[in-house]
Amino acid sequence: MPNSSVSAAPDVSARQPIDAAEADLLLAPLAGMPAVALAVSGGADSTCLLWLAADWLKRRRAADAPAPDIVVFTVDHGLRPEACAEAEAVLSLCSRLGLPAELLTWSPPSDLTNLQAEARRARYALLGAAMARRGIEALATAHHRDDQIETFLDRLTRGSGVHGLSAMRPDAADGPGGLRILRPFLSVPGGRLRATLAVAGIAHSDDPSNENPKFKRVRLRRLMASLGNEGLDPDRLLATVQRMASAAEALDAWGSQVLKQHFFQHPAGPGRLARSALATLPAEVRLRLLQRVLGHIGGEDYPPRFERLERLDTVLFSSGTSRQTLARCVIAADPVSIAFWREPGRQSSEAVDIQPGGSLLWDGRFRLSLSAAADALHIGPAGGLLSGLDRDLRAGFPAEAFVRSPVLVSASAADDTPAVVPGFSPLPSGVSLAHLPLRL
Structure with a gap:
């Protein structure tokens, strides 16, 4: 039966709006950066991030204090009929707030077997390419305390070790797609973000999947109240996450x-x-x-x-x-x-063209960028192209280890320029192609 010594009274502080002084503290890590991207879906959490960041930026500029350029990206993923209108609402709010914004679009293939996972991968790939094009190195998201606890509980059910149970980091240099991800709200209850929008009179969209119990994260969220009755309240769960994070940092x-x-x-x-x-x-x-x-x-x-x-x-x-x-x-x-x-044959990345001035993340591993003066290129997997090359050039690896290596060729069908593979041939002028670094 429930632990009678633990109060089940609602946490009033979890519904208090965030004022300007607290926003200054939460967003302070962004101050010294030259530029930051905001990922805004139009939901309550990311809309609150947008609103607070815009207000914070205005105050810092008025005080002539260091402040980054902020660019907002919103993705129309095409997964729900409302997605396009929600993205347009984000662009409209950004215009009102005086922040530059860009709409990114994704059309999901019809043969996907894990739509949510692939949509997430595509979203971060789009964000990474847009950030590279603008020279932005960090992406801020609106993950909050409830998301952090859900992540911890989900990983606990999966038998995760120390690193998995450290959940999300406030500043992750090796986030999805190799991006640096900033999460300034990880200590803030989600209810406070909604309360902040209510006080400011800012509208937001609601994703019905956030209340659908067929999703595990929704069931875990509903479980939190019962855990609190047994002493596992959010503060204690977060303290465990932080201790795991400290241990993980030492091991790393x-x-x-x-x-x-x-x-x-x-x-x-x-x-x-x-x-x-x-x-x-x-x-x-x-x-x-x-x-x-x-x-x-x-x-x-x-x-x-x-x-x-x-x-x-x-x-x-x-x-x-x-x-x-x-x-x-x-x-x-x-x-x-x-x-x-x-591994060959697993979720093969499509061969794609890239135009001068463009940038993309290929196969989740290689960042390709072209200067404005470079020629358009085609990037795809090597296949058996490298099987006959000298073993010394392969550094002792077998030929099969390069089947999924990237190959660059001219995008012009009339151009017979030889194929280029990093480590085997020099890159053309104005072309940067490199594996994402192993974070040390």
Whole structure:
């Protein structure tokens, strides 16, 4: 039965609007940046971020205080009939608030098997390309305290380890799509964001999926009240998240030293770790290190489940030679090293054209940018193109490790310019193509 010593009274402070003084504190980390993008869907949370950021920016400029340029991006994902109107409402509000805004659109393919996951991946890819085009390095989102707790509970049900249970970070350098993600509201209850909009008289849209119990996050949110009756109130849950984050940070610092000394990556994608560097590490450090390398090589936004990492680790260190697949990666171990490369045939990125002045994230791994003076290019997977090249150029990796490497060719059908692959041939003038960095 419920713990009678714990009050179940509603938390009045969770419905107090955010005033200017508190907004100054919450948004202070943005002040020293040259430019920040805001991801605004039109829902209550992101609309509150937009409103508070615009008001904060106006106050700082009036006081001649350091302030970033702020650009708003809204995505019409086409998943609901209302999506277009909601995006237009965001653009209209930005115009009223005096902030530059851009509409990004995505048309979902008809054959997607996991629509929500692919929509999320597409959204961050669109945001990343738009930010690169404008030279913006950080994206602010409106994730709040309730989202943080939902994330923690969801990962708890999945058996996550220390890093998974540290949930979302307020400043994540290695967010989805390789973006730096800022989350200034992680300590703020979601009800306070809605209360702030109500006081300001700012309208917002509502996504009906936020109340649909078929979604796990909705069921977890409803579970929070019962947990509070047993002493697991939001403050205690957040304290646990913060302790996990501190432990995760210490483990990552250890793993980063190992990666600096013992990880090698070919410019075309494959990577290699010295086996001896891993064998003596504590299991928790080793598992996290493997998780980081898999995410880096495979380009996945979400890490594999902890139990799958444990199985990988067991096989790697119970035999001298092995070959496995996980997180869109092939993991091939021999007695000396462990090689990782992008698995062929898994969620293949389409070959696409890129125009002068454009930028895109290809396959979740490679950032391609063209200067305004460069020629239009076509980027796609190498396939068997590199199978006959010298082993020294392949740095000892097998030819199959480059099947999912990027290849650049001229977008002009009449141009017979040779194909270009990073690490095998020099890039054309005005072209930047590089793997997203492994965060250390």
